[in-house]
Amino acid sequence: MLYVILLAMVAGFLALRLYSVLGKRTGHEQALPKPAEERANVAALPRAVDTQPEPRDVGSRPMEAGAEQGLRQIVQAEPAFDVARFLEGAKAAYRMTLEAFWRGDEAELRELATDDVASAFAASIEARRVSGERLDNRLVTIERATIADARLTGREARITVRFDADIAAVTRDAEDRVIAGSTDDAVETHDVWTFARTLGAPDPNWKLADTDEA
Incomplete structure (x- = not known):
């Protein structure tokens, strides 16, 4: 989205994957922890334009009115930002982040x-370790990903995506005994995630800056 992200490999390739999936053209059990503050990160220096360019596919992509x-x-x-590619990257990032959190991969997070x-993720993962619990979760499907909000404050861009998933x-x-949840039934989940990036920064990656439940 904005150049949002990708499919997993190794920590060394993560940054490159995030960049390529996120929108750059040639863009359950425990609830996810919510950070106390929000920040940002990405892209090539913006080019000056005489007229405001038309966002690619804006208006035809899933988004809320505001x-x-x-x-x-x-x-x-x-101008290189692409809405459709950003949404595809956001869905990839959603899956990668959930899976990393569930398996306790702090380096990838x-x-x-x-x-x-x-x-916040690390604190939650540590609490699971202390209690001896393990998450055995699976993202069955992402039913819908909708851009709920987009803001540009100075050079900081933030895009909020609402995910409806099973x-x-x-x-x-x-002892590997099930103490919560079910291995048979998928639960409808509604999350609101905000991805952030500083336009013009040397790092081209969008990062997850906030999580909440819809």
Whole structure:
């Protein structure tokens, strides 16, 4: 989205994957922890334009009423931004982040999220370790991804995406016994995630800056 993200490999390739999936053209069990503050990160220096460019496919892509103006401002500041590609990247990032959180991969989460969000994830993962619990979750499907909001403040771009997904959520204890959830039933999940990036920064990656439940 904005150049949002990708399919997993190794931590060393994560940054490159995030960039390519996120919108750059040639863009359950436990609830996810919510950070106390929000920040951002990405892209090539914006080019000056005489007239405001038309966001690619703005108006034909899934978005809520208040998001279009912000998207147009982002495209004006960075004409390479592509709405459709950003949404595809956002869905990939959603899956990668959930799976990294469930398996307790703090290194990958630091690549995908801002410092505040990664720290919140790490605290939740540590609490699971202390309690001896393990998450055995599976993202069954993403039913819908909709841009709920888009803002450009100075050079900081933030895009909020509402995800409607089905998740099979199971919590196991140290003896691998199921103590919560079901292995048979998927639960409807509604999350609101905000991805952020500083336009013109050398790092081209969008990062998860906030999580909430819809």
